[in-house]
Amino acid sequence: MTFDPASLNYDAHGLIPAIAQDHATGEVLMLAWMNAESLAETLRTGQVTYWSRSRKELWAKGATSGHVQRLVELRLDCDRDCLLLRVDQTGPACHTNRRSCFYTAVREGEEIEVLKPMA
Template sequence: MLNRFYQTLEAQNDGATQSLGECIARLNFNAEGLIPVITQCHMSGQVLMQAWMNQAAIEKTLVSGHMTYWSRSRRDFWIKGETSGHVQQLVSMRFDCDGDAILCLVEQTGAACHTGRRTCFYLWVDSNNQQVVLQQGENGY
């Protein structure tokens, strides 16, 4: 979906600023009021997980510095690591050019995946052999 607000940002030069509150309010949340969030290790660049946030989860994350998601199954906030101890400390947050996805760079303590793996993306597609391989890979990728 075309987001005219974010489209107007395309013409601005590097270093231009925009109100954070307005940018958050103009994000393209889905019908349930959610937006996808990709979480990435700020040191290695490794993609750790994908989750969802609503506007309140974004605001809670920015205020606390602790990654706070919206759990679609529990229909409640989910502070990463609150029970497992595998916390994610926010380093930076970015919005994509269309305002329909968020990228958060984090300091990850422990595993990001509920399976105990460093990343949720350990299922590698091997299209040549028409199979999926479970593999953490080199450097956790």
């Protein structure tokens, strides 16, 4: 079946959550949001573009930092209301310079930093 971005279930704001996962290691890097336009741009260019909810504009990941995400494979979930982006991540995915945004673990009720910023 030909994929139609309009067939996805966007929320009331026209957005859908997108999980970025390192295609080689399986590491979950970040979660951000897409609208139909950013998804189309991602598929057209092969580089991940999100929708910035704070700036209310297209956000070509890594456009200024160089920390781009090359889309290796797009996956949809069963309800078509979430995307999984299997990516080739250049450098850190997180604005804190860490490989992944999920660098805080909760262990025995305490927050523990489990990833350091990249050199």
